[in-house]
Amino acid sequence: MAHYYIGTAGWSYDDWEGVVYPVKRNSRFHPLPFLAHYINIVEVNSTFYRPPVIQISLSWVRRVEPFPDFLFSIKLHQVFTHQRKDFGQKDVDAFKLGIEPLFAAGRLAALLLQFPWSFVNTTAHTDYLTGLFKLFAGYPLALEVRHSSWDDYRFHKLLREHQVCYCNIDQPILRNSIKPSAIVTNPKFSYVRLHGRNYQDWFREDAGRDERYNYLYTTDEIDEWVEKIKELGKDSDRVYVITNNHYRGQALANALQIKNMVSGEKLEIPLSLIKQYPVLEDIVDKIRHGQLDLFKESEGDKGPQE
Secondary structure, three states, X not given: OOEEEEEEEOOOOHHHEOOOEOOOOOOOOOXXXXXXXXXXXXXXXXXXXXXXXXXXXXXXXXXXXXXXXXXXXXXOOHHHHHHOOOOOHHHHHHHHHHOHHHHHOOOEEEEEEEOOOOXXXXXXXHHHHHXXXXXXXXXXXXXXXXXXXXXXXXXXXXXXXXXXXXXXXXXXXXXXXXXXXXXOOOOOEEEEEEOOOOOOOOOOOOOOHHHHOOOOOOHHHHXXXXXXXXXXXXXXXXXXXXXXXXXXXXXXXXXXXXXXXXXXXXXXXXXXXXXXXXXXXXXXXXXXXXXXOOOOOOHHHOOOOO
């Protein structure tokens, strides 16, 4: 039976204050152990913009020490996926060194290679990917492509040959956008990323990060993905599910809904999040009627403090 890891893309957002994180908190508060109380994986986006630093990675490992099952997915730096030039072995080695504490501690879920929608399926691009796979061989690799030209069995075969996980994504389906799927190319783990369906702002050039990812999935939309997630679990040892619709904590709200629907595990929900997204009250009602075992809310919604 697959082990499901469900969590959010990132954790450092100003608009999560008072929605995800409590307004009143002591000086030892840190968002990582707070989130680890509710979810069991986070995706690190900061490494896309600047290379990881070994001291910071080590601090992350220490922060989540009380949570032995908690994992990190690390996004590869943009020089490898978007610029695709002006880098060398020194840059590869520096990136590997930066995430070594996570890898050594068994906390590294995957190294995510995310490519833009403009990265289409050509011979040159396929060759580039093959070279990148070799540069980071030995790490659990997950590849996200967004253009529908990659929806090709020959491409999936290539990923299987290199033991690279195909990232199944949800995004606004415009032009040649790749569609939702449940494809397994590495039996060790599958990967799902939910970006939201903000059709209005997804391709708008002047849209900011918050605008593009401002979307709350409905229960029916989550149902569609829960079916796919369970399907992935039939052929994977692990399934990683990341919600990237981060604006105002919507990612955590949907992640907790998915966790509830996929596993039926004991569940805790920050009180502030329930107030912001009343749809979570459905989960609370189920718990109170005995369909789940536990619902606790610590006084003042402080969560774990470190």
